[in-house]
Amino acid sequence: MDIRIETASSAQRRTKPADESKLVFGNTFSDHMFRMDYRDQQGWTEAKVVPFQNISLDPAAMVLHYGQGIFEGMKAYRRRDGKINLFRPRQNFERMNRSAQRLCMPTIDVDEHFDILETLLRADHEWIPQSRGSSLYIRPTMIASEAHIGVRPAKEYIYYIITGPVGAYYAEGFNPVSIYVSDEFVRAVRGGVGEAKTMGNYAASLLAAEVAKKKGFTQVLWLDGVERRYIEEVGTMNIFFRIEDTLVTPPLTGSILPGITRDTVLTLAKHWGVKVEERMIDIQECVAGIETGKITEVFGSGTAAVISPVGSICYKDKTYTVRDGSVGELARRLNDEIVGIQYGEKEDVFGWVHEVKI
Numbered sequence: 001m002d003i004r005i006e007t008a009s010s011a012q013r014r015t016k017p018a019d020e021s022k023l024v025f026g027n028t029f030s031d032h033m034f035r036m037d038y039r040d041q042q043g044w045t046e047a048k049v050v051p052f053q054n055i056s057l058d059p060a061a062m063v064l065h066y067g068q069g070i071f072e073g074m075k076a077y078r079r080r081d082g083k084i085n086l087f088r089p090r091q092n093f094e095r096m097n098r099s100a101q102r103l104c105m106p107t108i109d110v111d112e113h114f115d116i117l118e119t120l121l122r123a124d125h126e127w128i129p130q131s132r133g134s135s136l137y138i139r140p141t142m143i144a145s146e147a148h149i150g151v152r153p154a155k156e157y158i159y160y161i162i163t164g165p166v167g168a169y170y171a172e173g174f175n176p177v178s179i180y181v182s183d184e185f186v187r188a189v190r191g192g193v194g195e196a197k198t199m200g201n202y203a204a205s206l207l208a209a210e211v212a213k214k215k216g217f218t219q220v221l222w223l224d225g226v227e228r229r230y231i232e233e234v235g236t237m238n239i240f241f242r243i244e245d246t247l248v249t250p251p252l253t254g255s256i257l258p259g260i261t262r263d264t265v266l267t268l269a270k271h272w273g274v275k276v277e278e279r280m281i282d283i284q285e286c287v288a289g290i291e292t293g294k295i296t297e298v299f300g301s302g303t304a305a306v307i308s309p310v311g312s313i314c315y316k317d318k319t320y321t322v323r324d325g326s327v328g329e330l331a332r333r334l335n336d337e338i339v340g341i342q343y344g345e346k347e348d349v350f351g352w353v354h355e356v357k358i
């Protein structure tokens with residue numbers, strides 16, 4: 001793939017954070033971005049790394065009206081020896097293509113996608129933070145840019161990648177979050193777009209999150225859209241329960257986002273000899289299990305936090321405290337192992353790490 005590189009001038013360069021530990025997630029962006037454009041007949045053209053800049057869109061651009069837009073979320077990690085690691089990047093590229101297919105958007109060749117991301121990271125490698133726990137967040141995004149009013153798949157798209165340094169997720173320690181079970185709103189239904197990383201899913205989740213926040217909870221626990229009974233996800237993470245000696249997570253039935261961290265947790269737990277089940281979990285089973293102590297750990301999984309322990313769950317105005325609200329041993333072990341592999345400190349048994357040659 002031919003990628004043109006336009007290096008940012010000194011005037012175009014952005015201010016690097018003075019203190020990595022004070023980085024607020026999603027507020028700081030690197031000097032460059034990648035962009036390419038798609039037109040029917042021609043395919044993807046004009047691949048380039050350019051200074052971080054605005055995108056100009058026609059007000060009739062279809063993404064602005066019909067929400068034909070998808071994204072990914074991944075990170076680059078700087079090891080102690082200075083080398084740069086990506087974690088299971090192929091999974092992100094393949095999931096992006098599945099999201100694209102679900103929304104009738106063009107796909108990107110996975111090998112070319114590696115080329116694209118590595119070229120961008122080479123331009124901005126100095127933006128990958130040094131401190132353990134911090135990383136460079138990577139946001140690949142595809143939008144329908146054709147100017148047209150009328151519902152059908154667009155004929156023109158823009159694909160771009162922006163990146164930005166993010167601090168350690170647990171700046172104040174690995175603390176459990178409180179979650180609120182939404183039985184009023186649902187995130188997704190089977191047959192819908194819940195398993196695609198599409199923009200509209202997040203717009204649809206905002207009101208429930210606001211309601212939860214007002215009640216004093218940090219995240220929403222989503223139930224299935226039909227019976228509002230079976231647990232699906234927590235906020236923008238997959239969810240796990242340790243029920244006696246078994247690690248249980250809901251199965252990928254179509255309304256759940258197939259998280260890469262979810263798959264990582266399942267693979268590691270099996271490798272360690274922990275019994276693992278992918279099955280439906282009734283919210284009644286969940287709260288009863290927490291009350292009786294059968295459920296000893298609850299945690300979310302996702303790229304941003306890796307493992308996010310859940311300390312309490314509020315359902316129908318009753319709050320259930322998981323164990324004594326402290327972090328469980330399996331959650332801690334999984335977090336340490338995954339973070340250790342990402343930073344090249346623990347053995348990469350499954351070949352998950354991809355080193356970026358700068």
Ligand SMILES: *Cc1c(COP(=O)(O)O)cnc(C)c1O
Nearest residue numbers: 236237238257259260261302303
């Ligand atoms: C991105 C995302 C996840 C987590 O996926 P990872 O690949 O583990 O980062 C889970 N649920 C939702 C709704 C998401 O958007």
